[in-house]
Amino acid sequence: MKRRNFLEHVGWTGAGIVWTLGATGTLSAAGAQEDRGFSFVQISDSHIGFARPENPDVAGTLARAVAAINALPNQPAFVVHTGDITHLAKAEQFDAARSLLQSLKAPLLALPGEHDAIGSLKGYFASFGRKDAPDGWFSFDQNGIHFVSLVNVFDFELMGKLGRTQLDWLKGDLAAVPGSRPVVVFAHVPLYALYPTWGWTTEDGAEALQMLARFDHVTVLNGHIHQIIEHREGNIRFATAAATAYPQPAPGTAPKPGPLLVPADRLLSVLGYRTLELVPPSDLHSEDHPLA
Amino acid sequence: MIAALPAIALAALLPAAAIVHIKNFTYVPATIRVHAGDRVTFVNDDDEAHTATALDKSFDSDGLGTGDTYQHVFPKPGTYRYFCEMHPYMHGTIVVLPRSSQ
Numbered sequence: 594m595k596r597r598n599f600l601e602h603v604g605w606t607g608a609g610i611v612w613t614l615g616a617t618g619t620l621s622a623a624g625a626q627e628d629r630g631f632s633f634v635q636i637s638d639s640h641i642g643f644a645r646p647e648n649p650d651v652a653g654t655l656a657r658a659v660a661a662i663n664a665l666p667n668q669p670a671f672v673v674h675t676g677d678i679t680h681l682a683k684a685e686q687f688d689a690a691r692s693l694l695q696s697l698k699a700p701l702l703a704l705p706g707e708h709d710a711i712g713s714l715k716g717y718f719a720s721f722g723r724k725d726a727p728d729g730w731f732s733f734d735q736n737g738i739h740f741v742s743l744v745n746v747f748d749f750e751l752m753g754k755l756g757r758t759q760l761d762w763l764k765g766d767l768a769a770v771p772g773s774r775p776v777v778v779f780a781h782v783p784l785y786a787l788y789p790t791w792g793w794t795t796e797d798g799a800e801a802l803q804m805l806a807r808f809d810h811v812t813v814l815n816g817h818i819h820q821i822i823e824h825r826e827g828n829i830r831f832a833t834a835a836a837t838a839y840p841q842p843a844p845g846t847a848p849k850p851g852p853l854l855v856p857a858d859r860l861l862s863v864l865g866y867r868t869l870e871l872v873p874p875s876d877l878h879s880e881d882h883p884l885a
Numbered sequence: 886m887i888a889a890l891p892a893i894a895l896a897a898l899l900p901a902a903a904i905v906h907i908k909n910f911t912y913v914p915a916t917i918r919v920h921a922g923d924r925v926t927f928v929n930d931d932d933e934a935h936t937a938t939a940l941d942k943s944f945d946s947d948g949l950g951t952g953d954t955y956q957h958v959f960p961k962p963g964t965y966r967y968f969c970e971m972h973p974y975m976h977g978t979i980v981v982l983p984r985s986s987q
Contacts, residue, residue: 681949683948711934711947
C-alpha cells in the first residue's frame, strides 16, 4: 500500500479508533502493530459462481484470502463474511463456498447478501445458518465487545430493510448493553446512505443507527460495495470492505454499479480482507490487506 | 416436415414469443403486451446478475447471470408486474391480453 494512503488514514485516530490502511509491513514499520491478543477478520463479497472477465477465478481469489488469513501470526478469534458468499444462491455455489471456507482455521460467521437471498434464504440457511439465529440475526459478547450481526438484504416483504421484527429485536438486544461497551455491527448493505442512487443504503437503517447513538464506540462493518470506504456519523464509524471477487466503480463514477474490469495484474491489489484488533480497553484497530 | 406446413398452421402450433432484455439495470422494453399462452423470454445482457420476479410470485426467474435466459408462458390474461430481487428499483410489466383479442 502506498504511503500516501497510510497517511490519509492516520487521520482517523482522533476519535479513539486507530484506522490504518496498508500492508502489514507498513504498519510494523510505523510501530502501530504488535500482538495484542483479541482480533477478528472480515471478508466479503466472494460471489462464488461468478465467472466473467472481471474475475474468471473467484474461487481462486477466495482461496487466496483464506490462505492469507490462515497464515496470520495472530490467529483471529473468528472470521466474519459480510455476505454475497455466492453469486446466484445456487446449491452448488453454496457447496463450493462452504468447502472453500471450511479450510479457515478460525471459526466462521457468515451473513447473507442479496445474492445469497435470491428466491429465498433456504440455501444460505442450509450452508451457513446458525441454530441460535433462526431469522438470521444474532448477537454475542466476546472480549468485552458486543457484536451484533444483522440481515438487511432484500426480501419480498421487506425490500432493502431490516424490517420491524429485526428492529424490535435490536432494541431489546441493545437495551441491556452499557453505553461504555464497544459495539461492533455486521451487515451486508451499508446501514447509512452511502449512495442511494445505486441502492447503496438501508431504507430503515437510520432507526438502527439511532439506537446505536448512545454508545461511546460503535463500528459498523459491511460489504456490498466491493471497495474500501470509510465514513463517520457522530460516534459511529462505518467501514465498507473490499470484495474477494471483483471491484465495483466508486459511487457515481459509472452509469451503473456492477463488476469493474481492471487490468489482470491489478486485480489482486483491489481485492482483500480486513483484520480488526482490540486495543484495550475499547479501541478497534482496523487494517485492510490487499490480496497482493 | 414442419417446414412444409402452411404459416397459419405453424402459428397455431407454436406459442408466440416476446423477448425482454435486461440491460443497464432496466427491462427493455419495460412494458410488453402479449396474448394468453404466449411465451416471454428474459435475457440478461448485463454484467450484473438480476432476476425477473413477479410481485404476485406467479413467476420467478431466480438468479440470472450474464447471458442467462429464463422463459415463462403466461396462460391467463392479466397485468403482471415484476421486479429484480437484487435491485428492487428495477420494474417491468407484462400485459397479457385474452387470445380472442388477437
